[in-house]
Amino acid sequence: GESVGLHLPTLSVQEGDNSIINCAYSNSASDYFIWYKQESGKGPQFIIDIRSNMDKRQGQRVTVLLNKTVKHLSLQIAATQPGDSAVYFCAENLGGSNYKLTFGKGTLLTVNP
């Protein structure tokens, strides 16, 4: 069945370093993926998305990589800042008319000054 998970529940990095957050998914039919960021006391906030016909997509300081062969998704954050400290979720969607997002448990990113 559908499942989305994360390899590491916590990640601690130094300010200025690059961060990589990983996500595994099991549904090969999923064709749309989203990364969300959730800060303490707030709801999840959209960061970046990628469709299954792409391998890579870049935003401002963030890059999402999709490896469909091994069903792996990653979020790279360049020059990590203290404001990046949050829980990061990946979510998958079958696309088309499917409105359901399946979320992973999340990775807590802590940025040390």
Added chain:
Amino acid sequence: ETGVTQTPRHLVMGMTNKKSLKCEQHLGHNAMYWYKQSAKKPLELMFVYSLEERVENNSVPSRFSPECPNSSHLFLHLHTLQPEDSALYLCASSQGGLAGAYNEQFFGPGTRLTVL
């Protein structure tokens, strides 16, 4: 601000109380969602409304009753809850709903519910 507001932000209630959570979206979306977020668990989809019609009831107990009077407002009516229902309840909205090909959802800040 994401364009999705929720009230109240915090709620404490006894097991015999009746309360309601409110969500409003200002984005012109036509689909709205209720999620439950418990500690150390993935977000759990509870209900989905598309064009004011409920299209998903994800095996949620009847003590949770949703209401969607129009495409901008969503309520979650609560009655005779259990302590294990304590969680963060998140509302979200999206454009396209069932017809949407790619379903980015915008979340509100959530209501932190504590059931005593």
